[in-house]
Amino acid sequence: MSSTMSSLTFNKKGGGERMKKIVTACGSGVATSQTVASKIDSMLEAEGYKERVEAIDIKGLDDIIDKVDIYVSIMPGGKKYDKPTINGIAFLTGMGMDEEFEKLKSYLK
Amino acid sequence: MGEIIHYILNLGSAIFLPLVMIIFGLIVRLPLRKAIISGITLGVAFTGMNIVVGFMMNTISPVAQAFVTNTGIQFSTIDVGWSPMASIAWAWPYGLLMFPLQLGINILFLVLGWTDTLNVDLWNVWGKIFTATMVSYISGSVILGFVAASIQVVLELLVGSATQKQIYALTGIPGITCTHYMVLQAIWMNPVAKLLDKIPGLNKVSLNADAMKEKLGIFSENSVMGFIIGFLLAIFAKYDISASLNIAMSVATALVLFPMVANLFMKALAPIADAASTFTKNKFKGREVCIGLDWPFLGGRSEIWVVSIILVPIEIGLAILLSKMGFNNVLPLAGIVNIIVAVPALIVTKGNLIKMLILGILFTPAYLFVASAFAPACTALGQAVSTIEIPSGQMITYFGVEAPLFRYFISYALAGKLNGIIGIAVFAGLLYWFIKEMKRRDAAEDWK
Numbered sequence: 183m184s185s186t187m188s189s190l191t192f193n194k195k196g197g198g199e200r201m202k203k204i205v206t207a208c209g210s211g212v213a214t215s216q217t218v219a220s221k222i223d224s225m226l227e228a229e230g231y232k233e234r235v236e237a238i239d240i241k242g243l244d245d246i247i248d249k250v251d252i253y254v255s256i257m258p259g260g261k262k263y264d265k266p267t268i269n270g271i272a273f274l275t276g277m278g279m280d281e282e283f284e285k286l287k288s289y290l291k
Numbered sequence: 292m293g294e295i296i297h298y299i300l301n302l303g304s305a306i307f308l309p310l311v312m313i314i315f316g317l318i319v320r321l322p323l324r325k326a327i328i329s330g331i332t333l334g335v336a337f338t339g340m341n342i343v344v345g346f347m348m349n350t351i352s353p354v355a356q357a358f359v360t361n362t363g364i365q366f367s368t369i370d371v372g373w374s375p376m377a378s379i380a381w382a383w384p385y386g387l388l389m390f391p392l393q394l395g396i397n398i399l400f401l402v403l404g405w406t407d408t409l410n411v412d413l414w415n416v417w418g419k420i421f422t423a424t425m426v427s428y429i430s431g432s433v434i435l436g437f438v439a440a441s442i443q444v445v446l447e448l449l450v451g452s453a454t455q456k457q458i459y460a461l462t463g464i465p466g467i468t469c470t471h472y473m474v475l476q477a478i479w480m481n482p483v484a485k486l487l488d489k490i491p492g493l494n495k496v497s498l499n500a501d502a503m504k505e506k507l508g509i510f511s512e513n514s515v516m517g518f519i520i521g522f523l524l525a526i527f528a529k530y531d532i533s534a535s536l537n538i539a540m541s542v543a544t545a546l547v548l549f550p551m552v553a554n555l556f557m558k559a560l561a562p563i564a565d566a567a568s569t570f571t572k573n574k575f576k577g578r579e580v581c582i583g584l585d586w587p588f589l590g591g592r593s594e595i596w597v598v599s600i601i602l603v604p605i606e607i608g609l610a611i612l613l614s615k616m617g618f619n620n621v622l623p624l625a626g627i628v629n630i631i632v633a634v635p636a637l638i639v640t641k642g643n644l645i646k647m648l649i650l651g652i653l654f655t656p657a658y659l660f661v662a663s664a665f666a667p668a669c670t671a672l673g674q675a676v677s678t679i680e681i682p683s684g685q686m687i688t689y690f691g692v693e694a695p696l697f698r699y700f701i702s703y704a705l706a707g708k709l710n711g712i713i714g715i716a717v718f719a720g721l722l723y724w725f726i727k728e729m730k731r732r733d734a735a736e737d738w739k
Contacts, residue, residue: 213414213557216557217561220558221565257590257591258462259463274411276572
């Protein structure tokens with residue numbers, strides 16, 4: 183499944199460092215994962231970060247997980263990946279959102 | 292003034308929607324730049340959806356017609372899935388009014404203490420718009436459409452609150468619930484589930500859903516299912532192998548592109564939905580509020596996927612059987628992996644795979660019947676607000692029509708028809724029973 187606008191070719195930070203790929207996924211690749219992605223994007227943008235979150239269909243996640251740097255999980259009890267993970271539900275409920283965002287920023291360093 | 296409004300409406304949904312979106316964006320104090328981008332993204336989403344639906348109809352309409360001719364099975368209605376339906380719903384001229392309606396009712400109920408649930412799922416406002424359009428068409432009154440939508444908003448809050456602890460038991464996340472209207476079907480499933488509880492042995496069967504999902508996983512891919520169903524349709528419509536393979540690939544393409552375009556709708560609505568939900572959450576900050584979300588957070592439960600996949604061949608069989616009996620004219624296509632029936636079943640059976648499967652089989656006819664019943668309304672709406680071309684003699688609908696029985700009965704009840712009135716009366720009784728049952732489970736901690 184091809185990536186959308188945040189493809190790696192455009193993600194070059196100054197200094198030749200590749201930007202980290204952040205991904206979130208849900209059952210239909212649409213509603214909930216995009217809501218979380220948009221929310222995190224606006225928080226990242228507000229603090230001057232250039233990274234953005236890509237929302238994909240959970241079924242395509244296995245195929246690209248190797249290229250993923252940070253995973254935003256919104257399906258508790260779902261599959262766990264050996265990648266830095268943050269809790270996406272917090273961005274929907276608002277509860278614990280700031281803590282998860284701090285965690286995300288720490289992974290981006 | 293009337294002429295200005297008339298002119299705007301005649302610009303077509305692809306222009307009208309973005310204009311309204313920009314205005315909404317400015318109302319919730321988005322910077323002008325973001326409001327304009329949201330607006331244009333919405334126009335792009337809508338136009339893009341028209342392209343994909345057009346592509347799918349061009350591919351599948353002739354095949355469906357040939358299928359009907361060659362097999363005699365009356366599948367004259369195309370299941371385009373929820374993505375195009377959402378697009379059509381948003382394009383309904385009164386559609387965007389549903390945003391403030393839902394928020395208004397929710398805030399009112401919270402202030403009055405009639406609920407403790409805050410529904411932040413603003414994407415699924417489209418589901419209330421859809422109900423309103425069906426009721427408007429069948430009853431002839433837009434006001435009654437809004438009445439039905441309001442009832443649905445309230446039901447979502449009631450059922451959301453009632454199932455919160457059950458959902459915590461199923462997912463481990465506190466403080467949330469699922470306010471998606473698909474769960475309303477659980478009200479009808481409850482009596483049947485209680486019957487199943489009486490069958491000895493069903494409770495004892497333990498199946499490893501995660502392991503089953505690993506094996507079956509490939510069939511939950513939109514592309515794989517679309518390819519298989521498209522191919523079978525073409526073969527039975529007497530196309531040759533080469534043509535059938537190409538049709539199969541086209542159907543797979545449409546099914547993969549649909550959610551991608553629907554994603555654009557989400558992107559467009561996200562800033563406004565976020566602003567609205569942040570505002571509302573802040574209003575009730577001190578209070579212990581249960582946050583109502585869309586269904587995907589339940590998606591970690593493999594039972595949902597396993598049941599939806601196993602049901603596929605059963606759905607096709609039921610579709611053929613019911614069409615011969617005259618109750619159905621839809622072949623499940625875009626919505627064939629029907630998680631819509633699995634989610635309420637998950638909640639009502641406490642995650643028991645076998646019972647979920649039985650409920651799925653028993654209730655699939657309801658989805659087929661109502662999807663068929665709503666097809667004329669869906670088709671008329673689609674033709675009125677979008678550029679989708681539907682050949683005469685065919686109709687569109689979506690098989691995964693959530694809360695089918697509620698929507699069917701409320702439509703006909705508000706139209707003054709006896710079947711609807713009786714249906715809603717029964718529904719009210721079952722609702723009371725359902726809430727009682729959830730309370731009983733909570734008190735007895737009977738969630739497994």
